[in-house]
Structures are given as C-alpha cells and as structure tokens.
Amino acid sequence: MKIGFIGCGNMGSAMIGGILRQGIFSKDEIIVSNLTEEGRERSEKNLGVVTTLDNNEVVRSAKTIVLAVKPQFYEEVLDEVHNSLTADHTIIGIAPGKTLAWLEEKAGLPLKVVRFMPNTPAQVGEGMTAVCANERVSKEGLDEILKITDSFGCTEVIPERLMDAAGAVGGCAPAYVFMFIEAMADAAVSQGMPRKQAYKFASQTVLGSAKMVLETGRHPGDLKDMVCSPAGTTIEGVRTLEKNGFRSAVFEALTAAAEKGKKL
Ligand SMILES: NC(=O)C1=CN([C@@H]2O[C@H](COP(=O)(O)OP(=O)(O)OC[C@H]3O[C@@H](n4cnc5c(N)ncnc54)[C@H](O)[C@@H]3O)[C@@H](O)[C@H]2O)C=CC1
Ligand SMILES: O=C(O)[C@@H]1CCC=N1
Numbered sequence: 427m428k429i430g431f432i433g434c435g436n437m438g439s440a441m442i443g444g445i446l447r448q449g450i451f452s453k454d455e456i457i458v459s460n461l462t463e464e465g466r467e468r469s470e471k472n473l474g475v476v477t478t479l480d481n482n483e484v485v486r487s488a489k490t491i492v493l494a495v496k497p498q499f500y501e502e503v504l505d506e507v508h509n510s511l512t513a514d515h516t517i518i519g520i521a522p523g524k525t526l527a528w529l530e531e532k533a534g535l536p537l538k539v540v541r542f543m544p545n546t547p548a549q550v551g552e553g554m555t556a557v558c559a560n561e562r563v564s565k566e567g568l569d570e571i572l573k574i575t576d577s578f579g580c581t582e583v584i585p586e587r588l589m590d591a592a593g594a595v596g597g598c599a600p601a602y603v604f605m606f607i608e609a610m611a612d613a614a615v616s617q618g619m620p621r622k623q624a625y626k627f628a629s630q631t632v633l634g635s636a637k638m639v640l641e642t643g644r645h646p647g648d649l650k651d652m653v654c655s656p657a658g659t660t661i662e663g664v665r666t667l668e669k670n671g672f673r674s675a676v677f678e679a680l681t682a683a684a685e686k687g688k689k690l
Contacts, residue, residue, distance in 0.1 A: 428455040429574070430488035432481050432503055434469045437520060438494035440549035442473050444578020447551060459484045485510035490518065490571075492542075493529075497521035497690045504532040513537050516563065516571070520544060522593045523690030526560045526586060538562045540571055543592045544578070545600050553579030556592030590687040594680040602679060607632055 428451045431438045438458065445451055456475040460466040463479065470477045478484065485491055485507045495503055500521055511517070516538040519529045526539045533539070540563060543556040555575040559568055568583070575581040584592060610631075611624035619627070638649055654661040667673075 427457050427487040429490045430484035431458040431492045431494045432484055433495035434458040434460055440546050441578055444548050444551050448577035450577040457484050457487050481507050482510045489514055490516045492518045500524050508534040518542055522687035543589055543597045545597050547600055548578035551578055554596045555581045556584050556596055557581055558584055558586040590684040593687045594683040598683045
C-alpha cells in the first residue's frame with residue numbers, strides 16, 4: 427500500500443480522485459478508513475480503493491498517511507493510532523491550525539510531518555495546494571509528496587507561517603467563488619435567462635477570467651480596465667460593487683477565515 431487516508435469525505439475523495447486520474451497510485455495502492463460502514467461503502471463504491479473501518483489498519487498498511495478528518499477529531503485519531511506509527515511514517519495534516527510541531531507532538535514520536543492546504547477543485551484536477559514540511563522530510567521525500575499534490579492541480583511549497591493565508595485564499599476561497607457564481611447567475615435569471623444557461627455563463631466567465639490572469643501575467647486591475655468601456659455598461663457595475671463594499675467584503679471574509687485558522 428502506497429498511501430493511506432484516515433477519513434474520506436469531501437477533501438479526501440477529491441484528492442484521491444486526482445491521484446487515480448493521474449495514475450500516481452493505483453486503486454489497490456490506496457487504503458482509506460471511514461468512521462461508519464455507510465462511509466466505507468461510499469468510498470469503496472465511488473473510488474474503488476481498499477477500505478476499512480480500522481484506522482490502525484491504515485497506519486499498518488501504508489507509510490504515508492493523510493489525516494483527512496475534521497480538525498476537531500485530529501487529537502483523538504492520533505491518540506488512537508500512535509502505537510502503530512513508526513519513524514518511517516510520514517503523516518500529512520490537511521486541517522487549518524494543526525501545525526507541524528503539534529502533529530509531531532501528538533503523534534508521540536519523531537517522524538516526518540507534512541501539511542497540505544488543498545481545496546475541493548482537486549476533484550476536477552484544478553486544485554491549488556499549499557505544502558510545508560518539517561526538517562525530517564528530505565528533498566527527495568518532498569519531491570515524492572509533490573507528485574501527489576501535483577496530480578490534483580497546482581502546488582506551492584510555502585513557509586508554515588503562510589498556511590493560514592493559504593487556507594483563506596486557497597482552501598476556503600472556492601466557497602466564496604461558488605457564492606459569486608450563484609449570485610451572478612441569480613441576477614441573470616432575474617433578467618430572464620434560464621437557470622442552467624446562467625450557471626454556464628457565470629462559471630465559464632470565472633474560469634476564463636482566472637485563466638487570463640494566469641496566462642497573461644497581467645495585473646488583474648489592468649484586465650478589469652480592458653473590460654470597462656468609457657460611459658459603458660461594465661463601469662456602472664464597478665461603481666455599484668465599490669459602493670456596496672465588494673472589495674472590502676472579500677478582504678474581510680479572507681481575513682476572518684485566516685484568523686479562525688490560527689485559533690483551531
Ligand atoms: N472541504 C474542504 O474544502 C477542505 C477541507 N480541508 C480539511 O480537510 C479535512 C476533512 O474535511 P472534509 O473532507 O471537508 O470533511 P468531511 O466531513 O467531508 O470528511 C471527513 C471524513 O472523516 C470521517 N471521520 C470522522 N471521524 C473519523 C474517525 N475517527 N476515523 C475515521 N474517519 C473519520 C467522516 O466520516 C468523514 O467521512 C478537515 O480537516 C478540513 O479542515 C482542507 C482544505 C479544504
Ligand atoms: O472550512 C474549513 O475549515 C475547511 C478548511 C479550508 C476549507 N475548508
């Protein structure tokens with residue numbers, strides 16, 4: 427077994443989907459544990475990987491272990507498996523606020539520790555993942571880990587002090603983007619467009635705009651200016667967004683998310 431996941435909900439299955447699609451590991455090289463039989467059956471049916479209800483079996487079977495449970499359960503899961511952990515294991519935390527030092531301390535022995543901050547677009551191979559690792563992870567070891575995160579999107583290795591920022595602008599931000607898409611589509615529906623078509627317009631527009639930022643390397647403000655014709659329609663919308671505190675609302679939302687991460 428090459429990799430194990432303790433917990434396999436939204437984020438675990440999104441990452442495994444990318445790993446399988448890119449062929450980094452095969453189904454029989456991935457073991458996942460779930461809390462309930464219903465969850466285990468779901469993972470088996472949807473992903474086709476090896477499944478168990480026993481978290482210790484995951485740790486005994488694989489040397490790279492992703493903790494894909496909610497932050498509130500990290501401590502009890504590490505308590506439960508710490509007798510099965512060895513210095514050969516690499517544990518990967520994906521929860522906000524659970525630092526490298528905290529994870530190593532709770533694991534109860536010196537071992538390789540990595541943190542990911544992934545996001546759900548991993549499910550479609552367009553994830554954005556931040557990675558940091560403790561000093562026990564070698565350059566070669568990190569390269570192996572990055573093959574995993576690269577399989578479900580883009581990866582940036584960052585200093586641990588930036589993980590809360592990455593959580594806000596990477597981990598959480600899809601929720602805000604989905605709200606933005608939903609709101610734009612609602613407005614189009616209110617102008618008479620059928621709902622399905624409105625989602626297509628809103629989503630493709632977000633996708634295309636993001637691609638322009640990434641591919642042209644131009645400043646987002648510059649790209650915004652390209653759209654705003656003098657005395658045109660777009661600038662009227664820009665005026666309304668500014669009046670309603672759009673930028674400030676986004677700024678405050680990401681700050682709140684990052685600050686919460688520091689407290690978890
Ligand atoms: N959902 C997201 O967009 C992101 C989530 N994360 C982090 O990923 C982690 C997982 O989040 P989600 O996948 O969204 O949660 P989720 O609730 O969808 O999945 C967690 C899974 O863990 C299982 N579980 C709970 N206790 C367990 C135990 N003791 N042993 C084995 N399995 C257990 C649950 O049954 C569930 O299937 C969290 O720490 C979260 O902060 C990080 C970045 C993005
Ligand atoms: O809401 C959360 O806490 C998790 C971490 C980042 C995205 N979802």
